[in-house]
Amino acid sequence: MTNKKKICIFCGDKPERKNKEHVIPKWLIELTGDSKREAFFGGNVSREKRGIRMYSFDSFTFPACEKCNTEFATLEGATKPIVIKILQNGRIDSCEITTFLDWLDKARIGLWLAFYYLNKNWAGISPKFHIKTRIGTRDRFLIIYKTNYNSSGINFIGAEGLSFQHSPSCFALIINNLIFFNVSTFDLCDRRLGFPFSQKTTMANRIQIEMDMVEGFQRVSNPVMRQTFLTKGIILFQPIFKEQIKNAEGRKLYNNEYVRTNSLNYEEGIGKVFIENNGSTHPLSAKDKLSIVPDRQHDYLRFLPKLSKMTFDYQLHLFQMPSPENLSSEEKKEFKLNMKAMKQSNETFLKIINQQIAKKTQQI
Numbered sequence: 292m293t294n295k296k297k298i299c300i301f302c303g304d305k306p307e308r309k310n311k312e313h314v315i316p317k318w319l320i321e322l323t324g325d326s327k328r329e330a331f332f333g334g335n336v337s338r339e340k341r342g343i344r345m346y347s348f349d350s351f352t353f354p355a356c357e358k359c360n361t362e363f364a365t366l367e368g369a370t371k372p373i374v375i376k377i378l379q380n381g382r383i384d385s386c387e388i389t390t391f392l393d394w395l396d397k398a399r400i401g402l403w404l405a406f407y408y409l410n411k412n413w414a415g416i417s418p419k420f421h422i423k424t425r426i427g428t429r430d431r432f433l434i435i436y437k438t439n440y441n442s443s444g445i446n447f448i449g450a451e452g453l454s455f456q457h458s459p460s461c462f463a464l465i466i467n468n469l470i471f472f473n474v475s476t477f478d479l480c481d482r483r484l485g486f487p488f489s490q491k492t493t494m495a496n497r498i499q500i501e502m503d504m505v506e507g508f509q510r511v512s513n514p515v516m517r518q519t520f521l522t523k524g525i526i527l528f529q530p531i532f533k534e535q536i537k538n539a540e541g542r543k544l545y546n547n548e549y550v551r552t553n554s555l556n557y558e559e560g561i562g563k564v565f566i567e568n569n570g571s572t573h574p575l576s577a578k579d580k581l582s583i584v585p586d587r588q589h590d591y592l593r594f595l596p597k598l599s600k601m602t603f604d605y606q607l608h609l610f611q612m613p614s615p616e617n618l619s620s621e622e623k624k625e626f627k628l629n630m631k632a633m634k635q636s637n638e639t640f641l642k643i644i645n646q647q648i649a650k651k652t653q654q655i
């Protein structure tokens with residue numbers, strides 16, 4: 292991997308005592324097969340090497356400071372036994388789910404910066420956060436799906452496209468027969484989970500959004516997500532208000548019985564994990580332990596194109612969530628152009644995915 296200006300994927304600074312971080316951690320690569328195996332890493336969009344990009348998982352590494360790398364080894368260490376438990380259909384509690392959601396934040400932002408490097412910043416963005424500043428800072432939403440895939444392996448969906456470069460808020464990670472559809476952004480589920488929420492979110496400029504926070508309804512509205520998602524999954528939510536309580540005004544909004552009762556760590560701005568079940572949603576208590584693997588499963592090859600489409604479509608939806616009305620006419624124009632380019636890029640990647648799946652289906 293070559294890039295003139297190397298930045299640490301954790302802190303965004305010039306890497307101190309240079310080190311390399313596996314964006315897909317070594318333990319997960321080893322847990323799911325041969326660490327030297329080759330995998331599909333999206334399409335290469337650089338002019339010189341256009342085409343499908345394949346290389347070994349083991350060499351999917353990016354710059355990091357030694358200090359940052361060591362610091363995050365703790366999260367990796369804590370996540371490994373949780374992932375093993377999930378894969379074995381074991382029961383986990385809301386603290387373990389929170390750790391897993393943190394780790395998904397890390398993986399998602401890591402992949403985003405990885406493709407930023409790999410594709411030589413084809414979206415022309417300037418990353419406004421890195422793993423350290425983004426982890427556990429916004430509402431999270433996770434759907435776990437099970438498929439009939441009967442081998443081991445890792446894959447991810449949605450990370451290679453242009454819309455993910457503009458808004459790295461949604462991707463799907465595949466580990467063996469389980470699929471984790473993960474979303475994290477402001478304004479995602481706080482409103483319908485009864486927490487204070489932004490009644491209007493606007494894009495202030497190219498990179499900043501403005502929120503108008505108001506008191507919450509202090510009750511859950513079902514369904515929490517109004518969009519429809521593929522069925523047969525287990526749905527989890529976690530409201531996060533770390534950023535919103537940084538100032539006195541924000542702290543006042545959140546300082547009530549409802550938020551306190553429904554928080555895992557009120558001081559840190561971490562809400563409880565909520566689970567949706569048969570059309571109703573409730574918070575997990577400290578004592579609750581559950582398997583997050585659904586009973587029902589999908590046919591892997593039939594499910595993959597649908598999941599890919601859902602992921603790409605949702606990325607576009609998230610990109611348009613804050614209103615562009617306050618942008619300058621120049622910025623509005625750029626916004627529209629970006630939308631168009633993202634749609635085209637998503638269509639291209641969907642085509643590649645569908646072609647690969649069609650090939651596999653013929654082999655069976």
Ligand SMILES: [Zn+2]
Binds near residue numbers: 300306
């Ligand atoms: Zn660093």
